[in-house]
Amino acid sequence: MGRLQATWIDEDRLFFWAQGGSVDDVISEEIPELRPLLDSPDNVALVVPGPVSRRKKVRGYAVGVGQVSSLLHGLRDDEYLSDSIRCWSVATRLAVEIASRQQVVPRVRLGHARWGALLSRSADQMRFHDLVHALPLSSRLAPTRDRGALRLHTADKVLRGFIDAVLDSLYRRKVYPGPSRGWTLELADSLRGESSVFRPTEARFHGIPDKLKRWADSGAGGSLRVGMTLELPDDGSDRFRLCFFVCPYDDPSSRAPIDAAWSSGTHVTLGDRDFPHPAYRVLQGLARAKRIFEPIGEALKGRRPRDLTWGPEKVWRFIAQGAQPLLDAGFEVELPESFRQAGSRRIRARMCIETAPGVDLNLTEMLSYRWEVVLGEHVLTGDEFADLLGRRKPIVRWNGEWVLLDPAELARLPDDMLTSGKLSGTAALRAVLTGQHEGVPVVADDRLGMVIEALREPPDTEPPDGLEATLRPYQRDGFSWLTTLGNLGLGACLADDMGLGKTVQVIGHLLRRHRRSPGSSSLVVCPTSLLGNWTHELNRFAPELSVTRYHGNTRSVEACLEGDIVLTTYGLLSRDIELLEQVKWETAVLDEAQAIKNPDSQRAKAASRLQARHKVAMSGTPVENRLEELWSLMHFLLPGLLADRAHFRRTVAIPVERFDDQEVAQRLRLGVSPFMLRRVKTDPDIISDLPDKVERKDFCSLSPEQASLYRSVTEEALAVIQESEAMERRGRVLAMLTALKQICNHPAHYLKEEGSSLAQRSGKFDRTTEVIRAVVECDEKVILFTQYKEMGVRLAGHLASVIGQDVPFLHGGVPTHQRDEMVRRFQEVDGDAQVLIISLRAGGTGLNLTRATHVIHYDRWWNPAVEDQATDRAYRIGQHRNVQVHKLICKGTLEERIDRLLEDKRSLAESVVGSGERLVAELDDAALRALVSLGDEFILEDE
């Protein structure tokens, strides 16, 4: 527990001191953010507990409550703070909630008027009393003159004082008051100015401060609350009864009728507790109730308070005008079950959404609804309704029962009950999911209900036979889910963890949609460095789909529409949105959709302008954690499902992120969950499906700079090689291979540049940066292997600046103790390194790097045995957790071709002792040329 204490002194100041140690040190250690808010230290004489309570001058800092309320509010379940500070933090949050509900009133005391809390609601009283009970003694030590005598304030007084001080600091604003008369202007002035002095100058207002004090005090009501129950007549007459009772603030079920309470003398016993001054509290409560709703005053005519008997008109007035203000003011108000909002004897209007029978349900279109008038669950016929309306009274007897006809509710109905209206698909969906639309209850016919059910449990769909892949069970589930949503035209967000194969599921989905609408085109938007990868995967999994790229200086939308799938990048999406939005795409897919997480970005705005019959977003990061990002995604997928941005921020984002409001979070989850599918690697069902190690080849492209270097090196080298003989030839070939490998890594590596900018010059380099950024954001750890120390150094430097962390690079030249330190930083629970770069030649077996969940092979060793050994056994990766291995290969270059060669030879794996290099050195000229010539189609052009 922390040592910094905060004690209440004066009207509105907290005194921070340390229990043991110097207060300055303790502040720096526990709450350094406090430092800038403090002025010079004070010495306050407190009696500090010790073996013998002794009065000591304690050194610390006194600071106004208003100045530290923001800081106190933000402290959370941090274990290293004292209970004292944490209680003040909780009290601040309570005060802010009370302030937000405006349960704040002027409190007049000793010639001053200040803002203070009105704790009339039971929830507020209960929480206040929890704090009173818990507040540690150290928080309420009272400064004293008397040596040795311990003085404490009551927790009640201290907490009241604190909360009121917070409220006063929040509510005291320099703003002009509204119209005023008499003393109200002076009151307003003392509530809004520097000085809180309140002393009316007019003699006839002499008594006002006192009366205001009593008026504000009447709201607190001690621990007893007054409540009232409205009862239906049980004797066939039209006399309703309003019966009063008292109950504790935290237990409305332990109640006593006021008559009994009135006669109880000094205490009334409710449940197993005694409550003092019952008659006084009853009277106080009823007097205040009368101020709020005048007819309650009838209860006070006479010697004792009595229950009331009212006819239907007065009862209606009570329900319409009195019940809610009384409830808001903290009274318990109970209406008969059947009269309550959803009661069986209360007329309600509601919307019933209908789907046209026999037609395929498509939620991108409008749905119609009709109005219904219901009494409980009974839908009224036109005649019945007309009969009720004809009585012209709000409370009538009908069919032997008392029925409530709320005029406001009736006003909601359109004049012609038979008309129906139309609602957009997403609005209808939202209405059915939340049960209401603009305050009107909503029901849906069975079909729509079944649709919602289907969303939660999508029926299994057979993947199309053109899909060249076997889907794992969970991938098949994902595919079925995409199909179901696609059929309904509802946007889908596939948010599986990295490595679970989102791409294959989406490709399956695209294939199926194309089989159903041949001739249509779908759009896939992805980061530039993934263009090559998508092409590769589409060709691999769905070869029957033709793929075009909207990319490069000569791009054209019309030309691309010849293809089934059009690939483009986020950059081009933004730039050419005017063209792209003209097309009605079959499906629009956003890969790595966190690219549109900022709703203000060009990309996000462009994305929302795309038109498609189905929209899919793929994201590897857990979107639920950043609600702005969730909003942006949903705005693309299902515009209108979540409220407009400002409203969403206030009603959902802030309560969940800043106040940890679980109820709001839960509602959000319910609303969004049909449209978001996320599986994680650690799910036991999935773990068993996944191999320990998932390997994937990331095909990257060359930048124009790399391409031209590559070409020139190949040309020169091949020309010389042709002329060379045996040993010299072999040497030259190996030199060429090395040069080409370095070019594929990064031009700066090959050119031996120092200190140049590295981004956007190499496909592999940029792709690596993206993968590492994603991994770091998911709080996972990644190891990167490279053969070359120079490359490792450049990677370490660049990545460090991108992710804002140190990136250790372990290579041959690193001394042992430093190597151990690097491993420790990577491997340990609170180690700060999420990325570790290793040069394969550093060798050394037995390094424990089991924390890694990702491995990137930046450049290949071309000897499968060595690679596997290095990555698996030597480094013990994949033994405790699933690992995803990325092998980066530059498409169209020798890397790709050699990789293919080695794949073929892998079947002879164990017997392949020679390395890839040796294989290559033995190729003849023609084969060599074929190996190293550059395939043009995969060069990234400038965008």
Added chain:
Amino acid sequence: MTWSHQSMATHAQILNAPSDGLTLSSQPLGWVGTGWRSLFDGLGKDQQTRERRGRNFARRGRVRGLHVAPGVASAEVVADGSHHASLKVRAFSTAEWQAIMQVLSADLSLVASLMEGELPDALVRKLDRRQVQLMPTLEELSFDCSCGDYVMPCAHGASVFHVLSDALDGDPFLLLTLRGRTPEHLMADLRAGWGDETAIRSLASAEEDLPELDDWFTARGGVPCFRCRFADDAHEAAGLKALGPAPGSVDLVPTLQPLYESARKELVKFVEELPERKVRRRPEVPVAAEKVPEEAPEYELTEAVVNVLAEKESTVAEILARITTSPSRLRDELGVLEELGLIFRTGRGEAVTYWLG
């Protein structure tokens, strides 16, 4: 004589009126104020001159610090020097108070008014019928002043009297106070009549048992962890509405509404500028922590280790449900704990951490 009066009058006006002097209303007074004023109709000639001067003092804001206590009203009058004047009223007898009690307890709505410090007309009428006159006669008043004038009421006393006519008009309840009892006193008497003699506790300090030294810094029962929610929708001075109209049936909402509105905007800003929460998950179940013999360092399954396996999706409770044994057993018998190493945790010292493999 005239000459000296005049010079005295001129002299009096040279001193400045106090900054917090009370002002009189320009509106006509109600029955209480008028009734009170009319008491001075019976003044003699000598008193009348002083009365005129006193009335002037009152009108010019030279009376300050009015204080009304049971049986007496007093104030400071700043005119030719500063003087302290007071006015006493004959207190009601026991019989008269009994009559008042009887009237009050017969009708609770009168008591309700009393609780709010209001004097209802109904009360005055009923008392009238029982020959209990709230309004005193001139004979029932007695004056005193530090100026030492040989005719009472002196000018200062008269000025207090005039200021009182406004105060009483605005708050007729003061009449009862002048007759000897404050509203609190009456309330206490009434409550005694209902069988409740104990005083209503104030928030002032009370005696309490002091706990052990260690507990001085601990929250009893732990720090409360209830949820607080920021209410976004407009609440429009909900607090004011919960109290109902202010004294004098004054609706404070229009006057204070702009202050509430401005506070609301400020509050939204306050909340938006709050530092972001560091969401730190804590194990829901006290995760096993065992003391081992002296030589070995203390160890515990830290939540971070558990989290590694759980990838933030499962809770510790779910994981423990699958394991349901203590760490030592895990380590020894099942062999599924793997030692990670020694780490140092700020504030908690060294610990061996294990890995749930």
